[in-house]
Amino acid sequence: MPDVPFFYGNDVPLEMHKVRIVQKLNFPNVDQRLDAMRAAGNNTFLLNNRDIFLDMLSDSGVNAMSDRQLAAMMQADDSYAGSETFARLDTVMQDIFGKKYFLPAHQGRACENILSQLLVTPGSVVPTNYHFTTSKAHIVINGGEMAEILIDEGLDVNNTHPFKGNIDIKKLRNVIDDFGPEKVAFVRLEAGTNLIGGQPFSLANMREVREVCDAFGLLIVLDASLLADNLYFIKTKEDMCDGMSIREITREISDLSDIIYFSARKLGCARGGGLCLDDPDLYARLREYIPLYEGFLTYGGMSVREMEALAVGLEETMDMDMISQGPHFIGHMVQMLDSEGVPVVKPAGGLGCHLNAMEFVKHIPQTEYPAGALAAALYIVSGVRGMERGTLSEQRDEGGEETLAHMELLRLALPRRVFTLSQIHYAVDRIRWLFANRELIGGLRFTEEPDVLRFFFGRLATTSDWQDELVAKFKADFGSNC
Ligand SMILES: *Cc1c(COP(=O)(O)O)cnc(C)c1O
Numbered sequence: 043m044p045d046v047p048f049f050y051g052n053d054v055p056l057e058m059h060k061v062r063i064v065q066k067l068n069f070p071n072v073d074q075r076l077d078a079m080r081a082a083g084n085n086t087f088l089l090n091n092r093d094i095f096l097d098m099l100s101d102s103g104v105n106a107m108s109d110r111q112l113a114a115m116m117q118a119d120d121s122y123a124g125s126e127t128f129a130r131l132d133t134v135m136q137d138i139f140g141k142k143y144f145l146p147a148h149q150g151r152a153c154e155n156i157l158s159q160l161l162v163t164p165g166s167v168v169p170t171n172y173h174f175t176t177s178k179a180h181i182v183i184n185g186g187e188m189a190e191i192l193i194d195e196g197l198d199v200n201n202t203h204p205f206k207g208n209i210d211i212k213k214l215r216n217v218i219d220d221f222g223p224e225k226v227a228f229v230r231l232e233a234g235t236n237l238i239g240g241q242p243f244s245l246a247n248m249r250e251v252r253e254v255c256d257a258f259g260l261l262i263v264l265d266a267s268l269l270a271d272n273l274y275f276i277k278t279k280e281d282m283c284d285g286m287s288i289r290e291i292t293r294e295i296s297d298l299s300d301i302i303y304f305s306a307r308k309l310g311c312a313r314g315g316g317l318c319l320d321d322p323d324l325y326a327r328l329r330e331y332i333p334l335y336e337g338f339l340t341y342g343g344m345s346v347r348e349m350e351a352l353a354v355g356l357e358e359t360m361d362m363d364m365i366s367q368g369p370h371f372i373g374h375m376v377q378m379l380d381s382e383g384v385p386v387v388k389p390a391g392g393l394g395c396h397l398n399a400m401e402f403v404k405h406i407p408q409t410e411y412p413a414g415a416l417a418a419a420l421y422i423v424s425g426v427r428g429m430e431r432g433t434l435s436e437q438r439d440e441g442g443e444e445t446l447a448h449m450e451l452l453r454l455a456l457p458r459r460v461f462t463l464s465q466i467h468y469a470v471d472r473i474r475w476l477f478a479n480r481e482l483i484g485g486l487r488f489t490e491e492p493d494v495l496r497f498f499f500g501r502l503a504t505t506s507d508w509q510d511e512l513v514a515k516f517k518a519d520f521g522s523n524c
Contacts, residue, residue, distance in 0.1 A: 048366060053377065055370035058363040059459055062109060069095050071523050075422050076513050083501025084418045084486055086427050095425030096465055098454040101368075101393055103307035106459035108358060111311065111351040118346035128340035131353040138289070138356055139296040141318040143325040147336050148343025149315045150267050150305025151176040156317070156331040157263060157303065160324075162186035162227045169217045170230035171209045172196065172238055175435065175495070177230065177265065186227055189217045196238050197448050199387045199398045204279045205244040206391075207235035207272070209251050223258040231299075234268025237431055239451065240372075240393030242275035245283055245294060252298045264299040267308045270365045270458075271392020277362070289360050300324075306348070310355035311458060314344035368392055368458045371466060375456070378470045384477045387451065394455035397473070399432060402452075403483050408433045410485025410505055413450040416476075419483045420452065422509060423516050424472035428454045434486075435497045479515055484508030 048056045070078065070093050082088035086099060097104070119126035128146070135144040147153045154177045162168065164185030170177075171192045178188050191213035195203035209231065218226055231251060235241045255262050269292070276283050276291050283291055296302060300321065306314040319325055329339065336343040344352075358364045369392050376390035385401035399406075399413035406412040413432035421427055432450035439445055454469065476483075485505040492499050516524075 048363070048370065053374065055367075055374050055463070057367065057459075057463075059108075059367070061462075067095055068092055069425060072422065072513055072516055072520075073522065075425055076509060079418055079422050079509070083489065084414065084504065085497070085500055085502060086417050086421060086429060087498050088501070089421070089427055093425075094421075094427045096461065096469060097427050098394060098456065098469070099427050099429050101308055101455045101457045102305065103313045104457040104460065105308070105311040106457070107311055107351060108354070110358070111354045114350040114354045115347040118350045120346050121340075123338050123340055125340050125346055127346040127349045127353075131349045134353045134356050135316070135318055138292060138360065139302060139318050140293055141296060141302065142320045142322075143318060145317045145325075145328060145332055145339070146342030146344055146349070147303075147315045147317065147332070149307060149313070150265075150303065151180065152336055152343065153303035153315050153317050154180040155335065156328055157228075157301065158184045158186070159331060160327055161261075166225050166227040167217060167221045168227050168230050169209075169214055171207050171232055171243060172235050174232060174236050174265065177232075179495070181227075188230075189213075191217060192235075192238070196235070196241065199239075199385075199400075199449060199451075202389050204242075204275070204389065205247060206238060206241035206389075207232065207243040208247040209243065211247075211250050211254060214251065214254055218254070218258055218260075223260060226258070226260050228261040228263045228301075229255055230263050230265060232265040232268070233272035233295075234270075234392045236268060236393065238391075238449070239387035239396040239453075240268060240271055240391030242272040242279075242391070244280050245276050245291065246280065248295060248298050261300040262298065263301045263303065264295065266295075266302050266304040268392055269295070269304065269309055270359050271369060273359075274362070274365045274369050274392065287360075288362060288365065292360065306344075306352045306355075310352040310359060312348045312352035312355050314342075314348050314352055316342065364458075368456055371456050371461070371463070374463075375454075375466050375470060378467075379473060382474055382477075384473060394453050396431075397428075397452040397454065399450040399452050402477065403480055405481070406483065406485045408446045408450065409444055410487065411502070412485070413452050414502065415483055415486050415504075416452045418486065418504075418509070419512060420473065420476055422512060423476055424469065426454065426469050426472065428452045430497060434500075437494070437496065475516075475519070479512070482508060482512045482515060 078093040158180040162184040196206040373390040385398040387396040414430040414434040436445040486502040490501040
């Protein structure tokens with residue numbers, strides 16, 4: 043275990059906060075959940091929150107705020123231009139990241155839009171440890187492509203490499219060779235690599251990436267949306283960082299980056315986003331897009347209240363008490379499931395617990411969306427909403443064929459400081475039951491399939507009446523009221 047004090051009995055994580063505002067939850071019974079899932083076309087994105095017990099869809103915009111954040115929101119200075127709130131946020135950004143310029147944006151993908159419009163040209167390539175849905179979409183829309191150059195261990199769900207988000211330096215050199223450095227728009231490094239299970243990169247790896255980029259005059263763009271988790275893992279797993287404070291690690295990561303962008307729906311527990319950088323020419327060119335797509339330079343589409351919350355939230359992110367809570371709870375959940383043989387992504391990452399659907403429901407072919415089917419089944423038997431991250435989240439190729447995903451994951455996100463340990467235990471208990479009854483889960487097929495980002499709005503039907511059988515078995519074991 044890491045050298046942090048927040049455990050008792052060795053492995054039970056201890057919250058370093060208390061709950062002062064609560065929201066009542068609904069607990070629909072299994073028949074109501076079956077109806078809701080059918081009405082939602084077996085797509086968890088289309089469920090209504092009122093029909094959900096534990097919402098583990100995402101950590102985006104739903105992290106619990108602190109009393110200090112709420113207090114700061116009351117003092118926001120509303121003005122179209124030149125607000126005091128922006129000055130406060132700008133100061134915090136400079137203090138933490140040490141970059142000269144900060145540009146606000148309404149959320150993370152807005153930064154991706156602006157960066158891609160400026161830097162990505164037709165035929166260019168963006169080498170990256172791994173893609174994120176929105177970042178890839180913006181690069182492709184501007185005529186570029188992404189080259190995924192993650193270390194091989196990163197896609198092996200059973201490999202316990204501590205830094206599965208690392209870039210393979212040899213693969214990076216190969217991409218630069220193949221395309222020529224002039225065709226490399228920038229190198230994108232994603233903190234807490236989202237789609238492979240919230241897995242971190244190491245500081246040592248980032249230093250190596252910097253060396254290569256320096257040799258070819260390439261920019262490093264850091265997607266810092268999940269930086270908080272990555273900081274925790276660097277601090278606890280990377281020996282050379284043992285003596286460094288979170289603030290020092292952050293500063294070095296920032297110094298190694300040319301441009302940093304982030305979603306404040308994750309980083310800083312607020313809602314919004316932004317970019318920071320040192321280069322005055324790049325700044326001047328990026329700045330032009332902000333009034334066009336976001337808003338004036340001193341709010342960029344964010345409400346001033348959220349900006350105040352973000353300023354405090356970023357400060358709080360420099361505190362181990364704060365950034366350890368997510369990884370500790372996720373680690374606990376992964377350990378409980380793993381000890382019972384339930385296939386999960388290891389080691390536990392940030393962001394959430396990821397069930398490996400390829401193993402969990404290995405009788406379902408990828409063309410019948412095993413992770414999507416598992417998401418539907420888990421909701422029906424528990425009221426827990428997760429997110430499919432597999433073939434369903436991919437797009438068909440030009441010939442209309444399925445693009446089979448590298449991994450079929452059901453992500454159960456743990457928004458920071460939101461759930462109690464008994465709620466985690468409830469989720470584990472239902473997952474355990476579902477695993478014991480996994481043969482009852484069947485596949486899905488599209489009934490409405492949008493061309494772009496189909497996982498958001500698409501509707502699906504079951505390939506057999508497996509959900510009725512699953513519910514019948516559930517009622518036999520738990521009764522109708524659960
Ligand atoms: C969420 C996320 C984004 C997009 O941010 P939004 O605020 O949702 O637009 C980009 N990159 C990563 C790694 C993310 O997790």
